[in-house]
Amino acid sequence: MGITVAVTGPTGEIGMSAVAALEALDEVDEIIGMARRPFEPAEHGWSKTSYQQGDILDRQAVEELVARADVVVHLAFIIMGSREESARINLRGTRNVFEATVAAARPQRLVYTSSVAAYGYHSDNPVPITEDVAARGSPEHYYSEQKAACEAALAEITDGTTLQVYVLRPCIVAGPKAPALADVMPWNQLPGPVKRVTQALPLLKPPFPDPGTPLQLVHHDDVATAIALAATTSAPPGAYNIAGDGVVSMSDVARELGARPVRVPHATVSVASGVVARLPFVPSILEWLHIGRTSVVMDTTKARTQLGWQPKYSTADTLSELAASLR
Numbered sequence: 001m002g003i004t005v006a007v008t009g010p011t012g013e014i015g016m017s018a019v020a021a022l023e024a025l026d027e028v029d030e031i032i033g034m035a036r037r038p039f040e041p042a043e044h045g046w047s048k049t050s051y052q053q054g055d056i057l058d059r060q061a062v063e064e065l066v067a068r069a070d071v072v073v074h075l076a077f078i079i080m081g082s083r084e085e086s087a088r089i090n091l092r093g094t095r096n097v098f099e100a101t102v103a104a105a106r107p108q109r110l111v112y113t114s115s116v117a118a119y120g121y122h123s124d125n126p127v128p129i130t131e132d133v134a135a136r137g138s139p140e141h142y143y144s145e146q147k148a149a150c151e152a153a154l155a156e157i158t159d160g161t162t163l164q165v166y167v168l169r170p171c172i173v174a175g176p177k178a179p180a181l182a183d184v185m186p187w188n189q190l191p192g193p194v195k196r197v198t199q200a201l202p203l204l205k206p207p208f209p210d211p212g213t214p215l216q217l218v219h220h221d222d223v224a225t226a227i228a229l230a231a232t233t234s235a236p237p238g239a240y241n242i243a244g245d246g247v248v249s250m251s252d253v254a255r256e257l258g259a260r261p262v263r264v265p266h267a268t269v270s271v272a273s274g275v276v277a278r279l280p281f282v283p284s285i286l287e288w289l290h291i292g293r294t295s296v297v298m299d300t301t302k303a304r305t306q307l308g309w310q311p312k313y314s315t316a317d318t319l320s321e322l323a324a325s326l327r
């Protein structure tokens with residue numbers, strides 16, 4: 001008999017690919033997904049998956065979900081949002097999932113997708129960064145702060161229990177089914193006709209600053225494979241960095257996604273980041289500026305050698321796949 005996997009956030013960019021990867025595993029009998037929107041798994045050709053509408057802030061709904069599972073995969077999170085709203089859902093909701101999983105009799109394993117952002121943007125972090133470096137987060141970026149806080153809560157809640165805990169730390173996820181990286185680019189929010197004009201004439205393409213910070217990307221299907229492996233592997237529990245091979249520059253991202261790259265001194269971003277960090281009230285979207293401040297290129301040796309993870313797409317392939325899907 002195979003296992004039942006509960007997935008929070010199956011409707012998201014990673015969730016859709018993760019459920020598809022779990023569906024393909026012989027050792028998985030059943031998948032139960034939970035998120036807030038209405039959703040019909042059969043419309044995606046999934047035969048093992050059922051769905052219940054629910055909010056991770058609703059402790060009873062979470063308890064009912066995890067009580068039926070051998071493995072809990074926690075993906076539900078607010079990535080782009082206000083600092084206050086994201087904190088409310090991410091910190092309270094994630095704690096609900098962790099506590100309910102520990103309290104339930106059936107789950108043996110918990111897989112949590114943290115993020116590279118959990119490490120924080122610290123100049124004394126090694127490059128590339130390995131999993132033994134503390135996930136300190138950076139308080140000036142709400143997402144980084146919350147990812148570090150969730151990892152700390154996970155360690156505290158599961159301490160002394162027999163639950164097998166796998167923490168995946170992906171870099172930015174992209175690909176045809178994960179367009180968020182392109183969607184957040186300001187020129188992609190222009191009305192259709194205006195955007196078409198700017199794209200037709202190279203000089204009208206919006207400028208995009210490149211301070212020289214290298215970026216890693218990972219394809220949604222490769223993250224899904226990592227989640228499916230973590231749900232079923234006999235590799236040791238713990239944290240695993242997840243990123244495609246190689247890096248791209250912000251100029252590569254700009255060119256592929258329809259902007260005009262402009263090299264700027266690295267000091268520009270450091271100064272801007274320092275100013276934004278000191279301002280008392282900053283729109284949450286501006287806090288993403290901090291990710292350009294420091295290189296957080298990850299070493300993925302552990303995922304490859306211990307988890308047996310072999311990404312199919314490099315960072316550059318992932319960017320090309322995303323760009324091709326937009327044309």
Ligand SMILES: NC(=O)c1ccc[n+]([C@@H]2O[C@H](COP(=O)([O-])OP(=O)(O)OC[C@H]3O[C@@H](n4cnc5c(N)ncnc54)[C@H](OP(=O)(O)O)[C@@H]3O)[C@@H](O)[C@H]2O)c1
Nearest residue numbers: 009011012013014035036037055056076077113115172173
């Ligand atoms: N995308 C990336 O680049 C990236 C990189 C590293 C790590 N991660 C992490 O991977 C996880 C999944 O990311 P993603 O890219 O798939 O995010 P996403 O596309 O924004 O999807 C978020 C998912 O969470 C669900 N959700 C949000 N609030 C919820 C709530 N209160 N109750 C129940 N479900 C809720 C959403 O469904 P509803 O809106 O229907 O509720 C959706 O299914 C997150 O923890 C994220 O931080 C993502």
